[in-house]
Amino acid sequence: ALDKSGRAAAMLRDHARIIQAARKLGMPVPRGQHQSLISLQQAVQAAQVIGFPVVVKPLLRSGKPASQLNIQGPEQLALAVKTVQAIDQRFVVEQHVPGNSWNILVAGYEVLCVLAAATGEIFAGPVHESITTMAGNASRSLNVGLLAVTVVTTDLAQPLADSGSAVIDLQIAPRLDALLGRQPELLEQAATAFIRWLIPSGPDSAVPIIAVTGTNGKTTTSRMIDHV
Numbered sequence: 001a002l003d004k005s006g007r008a009a010a011m012l013r014d015h016a017r018i019i020q021a022a023r024k025l026g027m028p029v030p031r032g033q034h035q036s037l038i039s040l041q042q043a044v045q046a047a048q049v050i051g052f053p054v055v056v057k058p059l060l061r062s063g064k065p066a067s068q069l070n071i072q073g074p075e076q077l078a079l080a081v082k083t084v085q086a087i088d089q090r091f092v093v094e095q096h097v098p099g100n101s102w103n104i105l106v107a108g109y110e111v112l113c114v115l116a117a118a119t120g121e122i123f124a125g126p127v128h129e130s131i132t133t134m135a136g137n138a139s140r141s142l143n144v145g146l147l148a149v150t151v152v153t154t155d156l157a158q159p160l161a162d163s164g165s166a167v168i169d170l171q172i173a174p175r176l177d178a179l180l181g182r183q184p185e186l187l188e189q190a191a192t193a194f195i196r197w198l199i200p201s202g203p204d205s206a207v208p209i210i211a212v213t214g215t216n217g218k219t220t221t222s223r224m225i226d227h228v
Helices: 007-011 015-024 040-050 074-085 129-142 176-180 184-198 218-227
Strands: 032-037 054-058 068-071 091-095 100-107 110-116 146-153 166-171
Touching: 007 015, 015 032, 015 091, 015 166, 032 040, 040 054, 040 074, 040 091, 054 074, 068 074, 074 091, 100 129, 100 176, 100 184, 110 129, 110 184, 129 146, 129 166, 176 184
Parallel strands: none
Antiparallel strands: 032 091, 054 068, 054 091, 100 110, 100 146, 146 166
16 A cells, blocks of 8 residues: 555656656755666766766666666766666666765654664664655655655755755655564554554544455455455
């Protein structure tokens, strides 16, 4: 269950749509050609407009670490495009933003925690109020029960605009086990908040559930129940 309206589903994997949505939400995003590119020539033209260093990313999120970061010149760009196209023929080119990557996890419209993207460690230091407010407002605007806002910054204690930082990803269906696998209490909090968002308390929100178990015929039976 991604959201209650279906509008956010289009940005589940498409990086161009994700950055477009972030820009519409007023978030600072990297400069770039946030559209589908398919050739090295297009990548070179984009890099010339943006200015090195740049980043090359597959257009569609695949779950594999495929983004090529901090590309300094044409030779590195050619290698990066070749590497990325082994996963997805379509790609985007954008500005390389210096700093560390952080995932701001929002559950039920409330910021639950800030995690280091590389290690999954919880950040215990100060986070500027504008960053957490931005993440919470984004989840409300997109109407999603779970959201991981990935920011790159050199200092979480400063507003993103002041430090030249940027939002580089919006995960509207984040893998909670991947993000919080080592934090069972936070994992339970996030899952509980999502269920409460999906099915609020009160008699008007009751959802009838039919469970189908067994070995053979589950899919057929489920489809028949759906038609009924």
